[in-house]
Amino acid sequence: MTLITAVISIFILIAISAVVSSSELALASARKIKLQILAKEGEVRALDVLAMQDNPGSFITVVQVLLNAVAILAGVIGESAVSPYLEAILQHEALSFLQSVIGYETLASVISFILVTSVFVLFADLMPKRFAMSYAEPIAIRLVRPMMMLIFVFKPIIWVFDGAADLLFKLLGVSTVRRDDLTSEDIYAVMDAGAEAGVLKHQEHHLIANIFEMQERTVTSVMTTREYIVYFDSNENHDVIVETMIREPHHKFLVCLEDDLEQTIGYVESRAFLAMVLQKEKVRLTDPTILRTALFIPDTLSLFDVLETFKSTGSDFAIIVNEYSLVVGVITLKDVMSIVMGELVTVDEQPIVQRTENSWLVDGMTPIEDVIRTLGIINLPNSENYETISGFMMYSLRKIPKKTDFIEHAGFKFEILDTENLKVNQLLVTKTTEE
CATH class of the missing domain: 3.10.580.10 (CBS-domain)
Structure with missing residues (x-):
């Protein structure tokens, strides 16, 4: 095999490996919600991607078979076609000392291996996968049909390897079914990330958070x-x-x-x-x-x-x-x-009024969720036992609160300013420590 033929063959193998490796990461990274939206908009291939994500066994098998076959073939071509030319170059008089150190043939094989491996790592693996991470859904949609065709072509091989893997997983009691159950914590995390990235405005983030809070507040x-x-x-x-x-x-x-x-x-x-x-x-x-x-x-x-x-x-x-x-x-x-x-609604009397940078006047009947949000406290202890800041004081003091009573918690001092009979009218909340 001539050097030109070997180089062309290696680049063809690199192209095959790049397509397969990018499809592997794209189908794994494609977001289910985004694919469902695309499917509703009429993109039929998005349904194929979703189906392949639910049952990825055959896809993973064909990917691994192709990647390993391509890598082995590239190594054979590099060794048989590139090494002789490198050995001829190394036999130059200026490099004659290498013969006594390691040998021309051995050194040519090592350099050939390093060159072919480096090219494959860069162009067949690293760059395609990074590209696939940035454009997961478009790449997955474009490559799902070719991958389905490869799965059909390699069906006998897939049947052997896939069946063996399924049998081993079954014996080990491991489920391979992909689960994409979306929890409220996942949605909160997406909202926070969107707000930090500037995709969601502050007001939009606030509204969505309040809607979820409605399920928790009585x-x-x-x-x-x-x-x-x-x-x-x-x-x-x-x-x-x-x-x-x-x-x-x-x-x-x-x-x-x-x-x-x-x-x-x-x-x-x-x-x-x-x-x-x-x-x-x-x-x-x-x-x-x-x-x-x-x-x-x-x-x-x-x-x-x-x-x-x-x-x-x-x-x-x-x-x-x-x-x-x-x-x-x-x-x-x-x-x-x-x-x-x-806070997007303006009312005549605000239950929480910021007096200074580190102090707030709070109405005794203010819901505890509003206090937590305003002060930025992660949580208050045993919050299921009370619903207002007045209830928090009563629970913490273990008695009917009276004027000048106070407690300290989470770097804040909660002091009662005014009471009426048994009711707490107003508190002063002061930040006592810097975060």
């Missing part, structure tokens, strides 16, 4: 608590009702029997009631034209469950009861959506 974390519920007795004086509706900012008011929240019979909307008043009509709260049926929900529901309940019932307002059938609060669709929008 309805009691955002409800209007019992003490702030404005309600009327069914026999309340007409003038008192009008005055209260004008004074209070709420749009919906509960109607109860005997001034007892546990005997709630429904609710009225201020707009409908006041509209009838303006029409000079004498209105009773029990009038079926304005009294609406109340939706009762348990306090164990998550915000996502509440949203689904609102959707299925067509309601946007619900009364929350605990396991003892006591009314503990009310919630509206606006309350739920405020969690999704979070």
